[in-house]
Amino acid sequence: MRAPHGPIAEKLTPADPTARETQSGAFVAASGSYLQLEWQAFTGDAWRRGDWILLPYVHPVDDPARKRFLKDIKKALGFRGNEETKLSKSLLKHLRSIESARRLVEIYNRHFAGGHNAISMSLYSGPLSQRAVASSSHTEPSRQWRSSLEEPPYGRFFWSVDGIGWLGTGDAALRQDKWRKPWRTFFEGFDDRIAIMTLPHHGSANNFHSDILGFRGLRFALATTLEARNRVSRLRETLGAVELRGIRTRVVDDERLSRFSVTCERSIA
Numbered sequence: 001m002r003a004p005h006g007p008i009a010e011k012l013t014p015a016d017p018t019a020r021e022t023q024s025g026a027f028v029a030a031s032g033s034y035l036q037l038e039w040q041a042f043t044g045d046a047w048r049r050g051d052w053i054l055l056p057y058v059h060p061v062d063d064p065a066r067k068r069f070l071k072d073i074k075k076a077l078g079f080r081g082n083e084e085t086k087l088s089k090s091l092l093k094h095l096r097s098i099e100s101a102r103r104l105v106e107i108y109n110r111h112f113a114g115g116h117n118a119i120s121m122s123l124y125s126g127p128l129s130q131r132a133v134a135s136s137s138h139t140e141p142s143r144q145w146r147s148s149l150e151e152p153p154y155g156r157f158f159w160s161v162d163g164i165g166w167l168g169t170g171d172a173a174l175r176q177d178k179w180r181k182p183w184r185t186f187f188e189g190f191d192d193r194i195a196i197m198t199l200p201h202h203g204s205a206n207n208f209h210s211d212i213l214g215f216r217g218l219r220f221a222l223a224t225t226l227e228a229r230n231r232v233s234r235l236r237e238t239l240g241a242v243e244l245r246g247i248r249t250r251v252v253d254d255e256r257l258s259r260f261s262v263t264c265e266r267s268i269a
Contacts, residue, residue, distance in 0.1 A: 002030035006063065009084065031060065032186075036128065051145075051266070055124040057186050059172075059179050061112065069111040076107060120172045120200075122183065126165020126193050145266045147195070149220075164264050165193040167215075169200040175209045184211060192217045196262065199223050199242070203251075205234035213245050222260055226253040 001015035008014055008028045015029035037050030074080070077090045094100040112119065127145060147164040167187065174180040187194070194215040200207035203223030213221070221242045225232050239249045250260050 001027070001033045004028045004030050011084075031057070034128075051127045051129050053124070053126070053128045055190075057122045057124075057183060059119045059182060061119060065111055069107070072107050072111070073104065076103060120170035122170060122172055122187075123168045124165055124187060124190055124194065125168075126190070126195075130192060145264060147265075148263045149261070164195050164262070165190060165217075167194045167197045169198055169212070171201045171207065173207055174200050174212050175205075175207050180209055180211060184214070187215075191215050194218055196220045196222065199238060202232045203235045203238045204232050205237045208238045208241070210241055210245065213242060213247060218247055220248050220250060220260070223249065223251045224254070225251065226255060227251055 001017055001019075003017055004014050012026050012028045015027050015033060034053045034055040036054075037052040038047050039050060040047055073091070074087070077087075077094055079087055079090050081087075091104075094104065145164050167190075172179065172183065174183060192215075195217050197212070197215075197218060197220070199221050200212070202225035221239075223232070223235060223239065225235065227235065235251075239251075242249050250258070252258050252260050
């Protein structure tokens with residue numbers, strides 16, 4: 001965990017980079033913090049560090065913009081004071097009305113250009129360590145990983161020398177340079193570990209740019225949607241652009257009529 005920048009709410013706890021253990025509760029940490037897998041073989045055994053992390057990314061929003069947004073939200077709600085619990089209740093009450101909800105969304109869009117998708121969270125799930133260079137005799141921990149993909153028509157597809165990590169992109173607005181370039185820079189250190197990506201906004205061409213496919217280990221790009229609904233803008237255009245780069249595509253729907261399952265295994269002896 002990285003320590004947060006600036007003051008935080010009283011009920012939250014700032015992350016302590018030097019702490020080995022923490023109590024349960026809500027923590028605030030700076031960008032670049034991650035959760036890491038650790039385990040014990042038995043009670044009293046030393047904690048062993050696993051080569052697997054969860055690394056989130058959200059495009060940063062400056063504090064002045066947050067303050068201006070909060071001021072206008074309170075004005076729209078007719079709310080006075082700084083009690084967070086009461087403010088949350090008032091906000092939830094207004095969100096039950098379609099007309100009121102639209103007004104609040106308009107305020108949001110006015111303060112945060114690009115709308116809510118611009119700051120949608122991306123999440124890397126995979127090895128922390130880099131794999132060894134092919135010409136090197138030294139074996140890095142990530143080379144011990146073995147992945148297998150279930151391909152019903154073809155049996156099972158195995159790979160072990162390239163990346164096996166997943167990168168979920170949520171609804172991120174990655175078509176625009178303003179949001180894509182910082183995003184790409186943030187994850188470039190995992191260039192050879194990202195094997196599978198979920199395409200932003202279900203594969204919408206409005207959120208897609210070919211630069212997001214530049215990770216060296218990328219093998220598969222998934223569009224999580226039900227095509228029959230015809231609700232994703234120019235989905236086939238996006239999938240075609242991905243396949244031109246030699247990356248396999250899959251459309252995985254939310255009615256479980258299709259499935260993409262990868263198993264990752266590693267010896268921890």
